[in-house]
Amino acid sequence: MSLIEKCIVTGGAGFIGSNLVERLINENKHVTVVDKDPDRQPFISNYLQLTTFKFLLNDINNVEVSDFDDDIDTVFHLAASADIKESLKDAKLDLENNVNGTHNILEIMRKKDIKNIIFSSSSAIYGETDVIPTPEDLGDIKPISLYGASKLAAEAFITAYCSLYGMKSWMFRFANVVGKNEHRGVIFDFVKKLERNPNELEILGDGKQEKSFFDVSDCVSGLIDIPMMDTNILAEIYNLGILETTKITRLAEIVCDELKLNPKFRYTGGDRGWKGDVPVTILSIEKALNVGWKPKYSGEESIRRTVRYLVEK
Numbered sequence: 411m412s413l414i415e416k417c418i419v420t421g422g423a424g425f426i427g428s429n430l431v432e433r434l435i436n437e438n439k440h441v442t443v444v445d446k447d448p449d450r451q452p453f454i455s456n457y458l459q460l461t462t463f464k465f466l467l468n469d470i471n472n473v474e475v476s477d478f479d480d481d482i483d484t485v486f487h488l489a490a491s492a493d494i495k496e497s498l499k500d501a502k503l504d505l506e507n508n509v510n511g512t513h514n515i516l517e518i519m520r521k522k523d524i525k526n527i528i529f530s531s532s533s534a535i536y537g538e539t540d541v542i543p544t545p546e547d548l549g550d551i552k553p554i555s556l557y558g559a560s561k562l563a564a565e566a567f568i569t570a571y572c573s574l575y576g577m578k579s580w581m582f583r584f585a586n587v588v589g590k591n592e593h594r595g596v597i598f599d600f601v602k603k604l605e606r607n608p609n610e611l612e613i614l615g616d617g618k619q620e621k622s623f624f625d626v627s628d629c630v631s632g633l634i635d636i637p638m639m640d641t642n643i644l645a646e647i648y649n650l651g652i653l654e655t656t657k658i659t660r661l662a663e664i665v666c667d668e669l670k671l672n673p674k675f676r677y678t679g680g681d682r683g684w685k686g687d688v689p690v691t692i693l694s695i696e697k698a699l700n701v702g703w704k705p706k707y708s709g710e711e712s713i714r715r716t717v718r719y720l721v722e723k
């Protein structure tokens with residue numbers, strides 16, 4: 411019997427969650443999605459008729475023990491406020507969704523004796539570290555956004571629950587995930603701006619920000635395959651991304667090349683796109699590679715695939 415047979419996916423109607431659900435359904439797993447956003451339902455509407463699929467339109471802060479079926483083995487916990495810029499407008503958002511929400515999910519797991527939690531954390535927890543590529547065991551962790559702080563706090567709660575209540579957790583700190591069902595982020599932003607004005611592209615910051623962009627299918631393979639390959643753990647943390655990085659100006663050039671456009675680039679200036687943005691993020695992925703995970707797509711391929719998806723959808 412596999413580790414994952416009957417699972418909950420919080421945030422399963424979102425970008426990464428819906429790609430995860432697609433693979434789980436294709437592998438005949440029983441899936442219950444908890445998501446509060448009815449606008450995201452199109453990403454999962456194909457599964458609503460399946461007997462192996464359930465959708466709970468609810469906030470993770472409001473779900474209760476009685477909402478979850480018996481015999482659930484695994485919770486993929488992806489529901490979160492995932493936009494650093496939003497937390498600049500409302501300083502309680504990340505605390506409520508990402509910390510309190512995680513705590514409620516952990517409490518339900520404890521009461522229902524659900525043993526496995528697979529969590530979507532973020533490279534944002536590392537803040538502006540000088541240690542590049544950044545390994546999971548970096549001691550000096552100083553987030554610079556409320557989002558990064560909330561993910562670090564959630565990791566700490568998950569770790570404590572594992573130690574206290576016999577659960578296991580695999581926590582994944584993602585780099586920038588791109589691809590099918592993307593509905594925000596820099597590639598989405600560039601494509602939408604160029605649809606409005608193909609002659610000029612506004613680029614936030616100075617364009618020298620450097621990040622790794624990896625395909626959502628590789629992210630999903632990390633979330634499912636690494637827990638299957640690395641079972642003898644208590645609370646393990648893995649970075650997920652690719653080593654190849656792309657500067658934002660280069661990313662803009664790739665987007666324009668895919669769209670066959672040649673706009674003038676206009677920079678808003680400064681070393682970052684917004685407050686809380688980390689200008690250079692490069693994660694060490696050695697740990698994930700060592701357990702046998704391998705991303706299929708390069709950064710450039712992932713960016714090009716995303717542009718094609720956004721144009722064709």
Ligand SMILES: NC(=O)c1ccc[n+]([C@@H]2O[C@H](COP(=O)([O-])OP(=O)(O)OC[C@H]3O[C@@H](n4cnc5c(N)ncnc54)[C@H](O)[C@@H]3O)[C@@H](O)[C@H]2O)c1
Pocket residue numbers: 420421422423424425426427444445446447450468469470471487488489490491492507511530531532533583584585586587588
């Ligand atoms: N996309 C990335 O590059 C990236 C990078 C690092 C980490 N992550 C993490 O991966 C996860 C998924 O991100 P995504 O990019 O798919 O974002 P997304 O916004 O598309 O998905 C998040 C989903 O969670 C739901 N949600 C949010 N708060 C909720 C709540 N309180 N109750 C119920 N549902 C709630 C939203 O409705 C949404 O459908 C998040 O935890 C995010 O922090 C994403």
